[in-house]
Amino acid sequence: MMDEFAPDMIIEPLLVEKAVAGRRGYLFPALDVPAAPALDSRYARTGSARLPEASELDTVRHFSRLSTMAYGVDYGFYPLGSCTMKYNPKVNEEAASLDGFASVHPLQDEDTVQGSLALMYRTIEDLSELVGMKWGTLQGCAGAHGEYTGLKTIRTYFLHRNEMNRNKILIPVSAHGTNPASASMNGFEVVQVASDERGLVDIEDLKSKLDETVAGIMLTNPNTLGLFEKDIRKIASLVHEAGGLLYYDGANFNALMGMARPGDMGFDVVHLNLHKTFSTPHGGGGPGSGPVLVKEELVPYLPQPDIVFHKSTGRYAFKWNPKTSCGKVSGFWGNFLVIVRAYTYILCMGSDGLKAASQHAVLNANYMQAALRKVFPVAYDGLCKHEFVLTLEAMKEETGVSALDLAKGLVDMGIHPPTMYFPMIVHEALMFEPTESESKDTLDHACEAMKSLKETAYSDPEALHNAPCTAVITRVDEVRAAKSPVVRY
Numbered sequence: 133m134m135d136e137f138a139p140d141m142i143i144e145p146l147l148v149e150k151a152v153a154g155r156r157g158y159l160f161p162a163l164d165v166p167a168a169p170a171l172d173s174r175y176a177r178t179g180s181a182r183l184p185e186a187s188e189l190d191t192v193r194h195f196s197r198l199s200t201m202a203y204g205v206d207y208g209f210y211p212l213g214s215c216t217m218k219y220n221p222k223v224n225e226e227a228a229s230l231d232g233f234a235s236v237h238p239l240q241d242e243d244t245v246q247g248s249l250a251l252m253y254r255t256i257e258d259l260s261e262l263v264g265m266k267w268g269t270l271q272g273c274a275g276a277h278g279e280y281t282g283l284k285t286i287r288t289y290f291l292h293r294n295e296m297n298r299n300k301i302l303i304p305v306s307a308h309g310t311n312p313a314s315a316s317m318n319g320f321e322v323v324q325v326a327s328d329e330r331g332l333v334d335i336e337d338l339k340s341k342l343d344e345t346v347a348g349i350m351l352t353n354p355n356t357l358g359l360f361e362k363d364i365r366k367i368a369s370l371v372h373e374a375g376g377l378l379y380y381d382g383a384n385f386n387a388l389m390g391m392a393r394p395g396d397m398g399f400d401v402v403h404l405n406l407h408k409t410f411s412t413p414h415g416g417g418g419p420g421s422g423p424v425l426v427k428e429e430l431v432p433y434l435p436q437p438d439i440v441f442h443k444s445t446g447r448y449a450f451k452w453n454p455k456t457s458c459g460k461v462s463g464f465w466g467n468f469l470v471i472v473r474a475y476t477y478i479l480c481m482g483s484d485g486l487k488a489a490s491q492h493a494v495l496n497a498n499y500m501q502a503a504l505r506k507v508f509p510v511a512y513d514g515l516c517k518h519e520f521v522l523t524l525e526a527m528k529e530e531t532g533v534s535a536l537d538l539a540k541g542l543v544d545m546g547i548h549p550p551t552m553y554f555p556m557i558v559h560e561a562l563m564f565e566p567t568e569s570e571s572k573d574t575l576d577h578a579c580e581a582m583k584s585l586k587e588t589a590y591s592d593p594e595a596l597h598n599a600p601c602t603a604v605i606t607r608v609d610e611v612r613a614a615k616s617p618v619v620r621y
């Protein structure tokens with residue numbers, strides 16, 4: 133048993149493990165009202181509730197200690213590719229904690245939540261403008277949930293056109309794993325499209341897969357290699373000529389805000405990740421938001437209810453449209469406070485600010501790529517957008533030190549590792565996304581760290597096999613953690 137009082141204690145036991153029988157965090161005053169009737173014995177607990185018995189101070193210290201062990205964007209550099217771990221401005225939190233937003237109840241009468249409805253309406257308007265779509269829904273509660281919602285909208289569109297023969301969705305091999313998952317959850321068959329030697333969609337392969345059974349193609353642009361799909365206009369006309377639609381996975385939109393619009397590229401449906409591009413916190417499974425925006429002809433098939441503004445009365449309202457809508461995809465109206473944070477960000481940045489953010493995100497990625505190109509090969513070299521992918525294959529062959537080992541080494545240097553082993557078409561991949569938030573000093577420090585870890589790989593490979601050594605949790609057995617997770621105490 134560890135010494136709980138040791139000043140250098142770094143492992144924090146669970147609160148139940150620290151419990152002392154009879155210890156209380158709060159003492160209720162004596163009852164000065166008639167006691168409520170006892171619960172029917174069928175519903176009453178028979179044993180102890182097994183709650184941790186701890187004082188208020190024990191509890192405060194427990195959570196304060198835990199908070200110092202967590203790594204987040206407010207703590208240090210977090211270049212997790214494809215995840216856009218940008219700074220979350222604190223003014224967003226202030227807006228989300230305003231009582232009128234934080235205490236609103238989703239079942240409140242519309243007349244009492246006009247401000248919240250206006251905020252949602254204007255967020256849809258602004259997002260639609262940014263991506264070049266007509267209108268949308270805020271019901272999606274994550275990127276993957278947005279994908280599910282967007283594809284459900286597409287499926288309903290074809291259903292109403294009596295084109296249920298269109299049951300295939302084309303997805304490039306480099307795509308994020310949620311894309312095929314969302315397509316099959318909607319009952320589509322997933323057909324892979326190859327990447328060419330540039331890391332872009334292979335046009336010939338695409339052509340060979342287009343026919344009257346194709347409902348559409350799902351693409352992220354820039355793609356998961358951080359490369360802009362230069363042939364997007366050609367891809368759009370090929371898919372449209374074949375009667376299909378184009379779905380834009382907007383998880384990588386941080387590269388394009390104010391610079392280019394998926395709608396102008398030919399996309400018909402877009403989801404955005406507010407918890408990435410629009411600076412709301414994420415990670416650790418926290419609440420996200422994946423709004424879906426569509427072209428005019430798909431608007432009737434969006435989830436219901438819609439939010440409408442009645443000019444004559446100046447009031448906002450929910451509008452239910454059961455005839456054509458694809459249905460409801462979440463309880464209530466989506467993750468409302470995430471939407472408040474994103475709208476605050478949009479207002480604070482303005483259109484020039486959003487554009488500048490994307491420009492800096494792309495500049496930072498290219499700066500880091502140029503420095504790291506001298507250390508490790510870039511998987512598909514050239515100008516990148518907001519992220520880039522290195523391959524550590526040669527180092528692994530020469531030293532036995534893998535991308536995973538090197539990433540763990542970064543933890544010892546106080547840097548959160550980049551994304552590992554993704555996209556799967558690159559061997560020993562490390563994918564960096566520095567975001568616009570970081571200074572040149574931070575980027576230089578991370579590049580130096582990568583350089584010195586490479587030197588260690590060649591001089592003392594064992595040191596990296598055992599990394600991290602300074603973290604609270606050192607090297608874990610990743611296979612056991614994935615195959616036999618202990619998720620219940």
Ligand SMILES: Cc1ncc(COP(=O)(O)O)c(C=O)c1O
Binds near residue numbers: 214215277352384405
């Ligand atoms: C390209 C891409 N698409 C979709 C998603 C899914 O988003 P979410 O994690 O919010 O479900 C991600 C998430 O990392 C992504 O990078």
